[in-house]
Amino acid sequence: MEKFDVFSARDLRNRSGELLKDAEAGQVSLITKHGKPAILAIPFDNWLLSHGVHRAMALHLFASHQLTLAQSAKVANLSLEEFIELLGEAGVPAVDYSPEELDDELTVAL
Numbered sequence: 288m289e290k291f292d293v294f295s296a297r298d299l300r301n302r303s304g305e306l307l308k309d310a311e312a313g314q315v316s317l318i319t320k321h322g323k324p325a326i327l328a329i330p331f332d333n334w335l336l337s338h339g340v341h342r343a344m345a346l347h348l349f350a351s352h353q354l355t356l357a358q359s360a361k362v363a364n365l366s367l368e369e370f371i372e373l374l375g376e377a378g379v380p381a382v383d384y385s386p387e388e389l390d391d392e393l394t395v396a397l
Contacts, residue, residue, distance in 0.1 A: 291309075292309055
């Protein structure tokens with residue numbers, strides 16, 4: 288998942304198809320009015336239906352690397368442990384190190 292797209296209220300006339308395409312791809316989008324955030328568009332998907340708005344938003348923002356684990360837990364109104372359990376239920380890895388990053392982390396830890 289990529290960073291979320293930002294649409295102005297004026298853009299919606301010309302780019303509404305792009306907004307819908309983002310939602311279908313599971314991407315969160317921000318809609319602004321006069322340069323200020325006005326609407327956060329989150330996909331209407333199984334996460335939303337299963338877990339509610341706050342938790343679905345936290346899952347999407349964590350999965351797209353927009354928020355940290357701790358920040359996402361706060362958005363979801365869960366403890367860190369509870370949010371990690373939610374990630375497991377949703378099939379989202381809590382840690383997604385590349386093999387090189389994992390080697391570096393293990394070297395530092397040892």
